[in-house]
Structures are given as structure tokens and as C-alpha cells.
Amino acid sequence: MQVASNSSQNVELVLQESCTDQSGSLVVYTTVDVDSVQLAMSGQDPSCIALLPQGFMIVPMVSSNADTSSEQGVTGTPSSTTSANAANSGCLLVMGMQVLASTIPSAKLNLSSVTAINNHLCNTLHQIEGVLCSSTNNNCFVGSCNEPTTSAPSK
Numbered sequence: 577m578q579v580a581s582n583s584s585q586n587v588e589l590v591l592q593e594s595c596t597d598q599s600g601s602l603v604v605y606t607t608v609d610v611d612s613v614q615l616a617m618s619g620q621d622p623s624c625i626a627l628l629p630q631g632f633m634i635v636p637m638v639s640s641n642a643d644t645s646s647e648q649g650v651t652g653t654p655s656s657t658t659s660a661n662a663a664n665s666g667c668l669l670v671m672g673m674q675v676l677a678s679t680i681p682s683a684k685l686n687l688s689s690v691t692a693i694n695n696h697l698c699n700t701l702h703q704i705e706g707v708l709c710s711s712t713n714n715n716c717f718v719g720s721c722n723e724p725t726t727s728a729p730s731k
Contacts, residue, residue, distance in 0.1 A: 583643075585611060587609065587610045588607045588608065588609050589607070589608050589609075589610065590605055590606070590607055590608075591606050591607075591608050591627075591676055592604070593604065593605070594606040595720050595728060597643070599635065600633055600634050600635035600636060600667075601632050601634045602631065602632075602633045603633075604630070605626055605627050605629070605630060605631060605632035606629045606630065608625070610731035612625040612645065626676060628673070628674045628675060629673070629674055629675055630671075630672065630673035630674065631671070631672060631673075632669060632670060632671045632672070632704060633669075633670045634668070634669055634670075634708075635667060635668045635670065636666075636667050637665050637666045637667055638665070639665045639667055648675065667708075669701075669704060669708075671700060671701065671704075673693075673696070673697065675693055677689045677693075682719060694721065695722070697722070700719060704723075705707050
């Protein structure tokens with residue numbers, strides 16, 4: 577891997593894994609800087625490389641008029657005989673991310689960090705929404721993003 581030594585830009589790579597089957601689609605990814613990749617490839621100890629994964633899963637929502645509780649597959653998904661009677665009624669989008677807000681273990685999480693994380697999640701949600709919801713699909717609803725507030729949780 578060759579990177580110009582006089583480069584003033586921080587070069588990052590995306591490490592990604594994806595899987596699709598009848599239970600849904602899963603995409604997990606993380607960014608890794610070139611120096612970390614070179615460190616790992618040279619045989620040095622990679623334990624200092626921070627891999628903070630993020631990703632999403634799209635799970636089809638299946639509805640059926642028949643009782644499918646007796647015909648569930650091993651993984652809890654409807655069996656092929658049940659799927660023939662079922663109609664796809666949308667999908668569920670699940671997003672997740674691991675975040676390192678501070679390198680100091682005792683640090684408190686502040687509102688600006690929460691706002692930055694929330695903005696990142698919202699941007700990712702809107703990008704997925706843009707791909708899934710074409711202009712010809714009028715029944716598309718992905719969700720909404722709200723700004724974090726400083727109000728105390730209700731008891």
C-alpha cells in the first residue's frame with residue numbers, strides 16, 4: 577500500500593462486511609487509517625488499533641392471515657410454506673454504532689458529543705432513506721431525527 581509521504585490529507589480506508597439472506601440484509605463497516613493498516617500488515621501488535629464499528633440491518637416485515645406460530649423455522653423466521661402465504665408489508669431498519677467520545681475513561685459525556693453522534697446517525701438514516709425511498713414509492717416512511725435536549729428524564 578503506497579501513500580504519498582508528503583500528503584497533508586488523512587487517508588482512511590473502509591473495512592466492510594455485508595450479508596443478505598431471507599432474514600434480511602446486514603452491513604457493518606468501520607474506517608481505518610492507512611498507518612494502522614500498515615502496522616497490522618507488518619506483523620506488529622494490532623491491539624492499539626481502534627476499530628469502532630457501525631452498521632445497519634434491514635429486516636423484512638412479513639404479515640400473514642394464517643397462524644404461523646406452529647410453522648416457525650429454527651431461527652424464528654417463517655418457513656417456506658408460510659412465506660408463500662405471507663405478504664411483504666415493509667421493512668424494519670436497525671442502526672447501531674460504537675463511539676469513543678473521549679480517550680479519558682473517567683470523562684463525562686457532554687451535550688456537544690451527543691449532538692455530534694445524533695447528527696451522524698441522522699445523516700446515515702437520511703442516506704439510507706434516500707436509497708430505499710425512490711420517488712415512485714409514496715408509502716415510504718423511515719423515521720425522524722430529533723435534537724438531543726438537556727431536560728431531565730421523567731420519573
